Amino acid sequence: MRQPATYPNLEEMCATLEKLLLGFSTVILVIDALDECKGPERPDERPWKYILTLMFQMQKKLEPQVAIKVLATSRPDLEIDEFFPEEERLTIYARDDDLAQKIELHSRIKEAICESARGMFLLAKLHCDTLATKTKPKDVLQALKAFGGDGDALAYQDTLQRIQNQPKEHRALGKKVLVCVTYSARPLTLDELRHALAVDEETKELDQEYDLDNPDDVISSCAGLVTVDSESNIIRLVHYTTQSFLESLRNQLMSDPHEFIASCCLNYLHLDAFEGHLNNYGFGSSRKFPFLRYR
Numbered sequence: 517m518r519q520p521a522t523y524p525n526l527e528e529m530c531a532t533l534e535k536l537l538l539g540f541s542t543v544i545l546v547i548d549a550l551d552e553c554k555g556p557e558r559p560d561e562r563p564w565k566y567i568l569t570l571m572f573q574m575q576k577k578l579e580p581q582v583a584i585k586v587l588a589t590s591r592p593d594l595e596i597d598e599f600f601p602e603e604e605r606l607t608i609y610a611r612d613d614d615l616a617q618k619i620e621l622h623s624r625i626k627e628a629i630c631e632s633a634r635g636m637f638l639l640a641k642l643h644c645d646t647l648a649t650k651t652k653p654k655d656v657l658q659a660l661k662a663f664g665g666d667g668d669a670l671a672y673q674d675t676l677q678r679i680q681n682q683p684k685e686h687r688a689l690g691k692k693v694l695v696c697v698t699y700s701a702r703p704l705t706l707d708e709l710r711h712a713l714a715v716d717e718e719t720k721e722l723d724q725e726y727d728l729d730n731p732d733d734v735i736s737s738c739a740g741l742v743t744v745d746s747e748s749n750i751i752r753l754v755h756y757t758t759q760s761f762l763e764s765l766r767n768q769l770m771s772d773p774h775e776f777i778a779s780c781c782l783n784y785l786h787l788d789a790f791e792g793h794l795n796n797y798g799f800g801s802s803r804k805f806p807f808l809r810y811r
Contacts, residue, residue: 526566526567526570527570530570530574533574534574534577534578537574537578537582537584538578538581538582540582541582541583542582542583542584542585543582543583543584543585544584544585544586544587545571545584545585545586545587546587546588547567547568547571547586547587547588547589548588548589549589549590550564550568550588550589550590550593550596551564551590551591551593551596553567562595564596565595565599568586568588568596568599571584571586572586572599588600617653621653621656621657624657624660625647625656625660628643628660628663629643629644629663631663632663632671636755636757638754638755638757638758639668639671641740642671642672642674642675642740643663643671645674645675645678645739645740646659646671646674646675646678647659649678668757668761669761672741672757672758672761672762675739675740675741678739679691679694679737679738679739682737682739686733686736686737687737689713689729689733689734689737690737690738690739691769691770692713692770692776693709693713693734693737693738693742693751694738694741694742694762694769695769695770695773695776695777696709696712696713696776696777696780697709697742697751697752697753698753698759698762698763698769698773699773699774699777700777700810701810701811702810702811703750703751703752704750704751704810705748705749705750705751705806706731706734706744706749706750706751707749707806708806708807708809708810709734709751709807710728710729710731710734711728711784711805711806711807712777712780712781712784712807712810713729713734713780714727714728714729715727715780715783715784715787716783717779717783719783719786719787720786720787720788721787721788721789722787722789722805724804731744734751735751740754741753741754741758742754780807781807781810784805784807784808787805789805790805790808
């Protein structure tokens with residue numbers, strides 16, 4: 517009897533598998549990337565060899581009751597070949613025309629991105645991010661055709677769509693961050709922004725550990741449109757064209773960006789920590805409450 521809270525060994529797992537297999541008339545066991553198999557090393561044996569041996573032993577043992585077939589994939593390996601008769605082995609190669617098509621597609625991607633980016637690394641990156649979401653060559657080619665138009669607007673629209681496709685909380689965070697960074701009266705540090713977004717009308721106390729958004733989430737929620745200066749800790753848009761594009765959206769990100777920022781300020785000032793003696797808060801308090809410095 518195996519001790520509680522311990523992992524079963526391979527023999528125990530195989531014994532359990534045997535019992536399960538008896539409930540079927542035909543079973544196909546598929547082992548992918550057999551040559552990469554990792555497990556308990558046995559003297560003079562590679563891990564995959566031990567597993568294959570157990571599989572074939574099980575196949576022979578249950579042969580009267582269950583038809584067990586073993587399918588394994590592997591890179592070329594002479595030792596693995598010895599376990600399978602030559603007539604049961606199938607060698608698969610990439611077809612030359614498939615390889616040529618892939619190389620051609622890569623060339624077209626490179627050409628289209630370089631032409632559309634017009635020397636701007638930012639646009640090249642945003643276009644690459646867009647292509648990374650495509651699952652079929654057809655979709656990639658359609659995206660490349662679209663790059664030939666207004667490259668800036670298209671890249672930003674695609675990025676906003678990726679923000680929109682995020683989970684609800686990250687989508688809302690991304691929009692708030694972009695609004696604050698775009699419309700704030702002065703550049704904000706990452707800490708100032710996190711504090712500004714941590715409060716609402718119901719917030720009375722600010723817990724520094726539990727109420728602030730994770731810095732990585734603040735940045736990633738914007739899908740590459742913001743960056744943080746390593747020295748000043750100021751969070752800003754990645755390019756001046758980003759500012760122009762976001763401002764051109766008017767109220768698409770939020771119904772009234774300036775009203776939102778104003779509400780952040782008022783909600784922050786209404787924290788219980790400032791009640792009745794706001795004028796007494798100086799430099800030391802502004803380090804604890806960094807958004808207090810905003811003006």
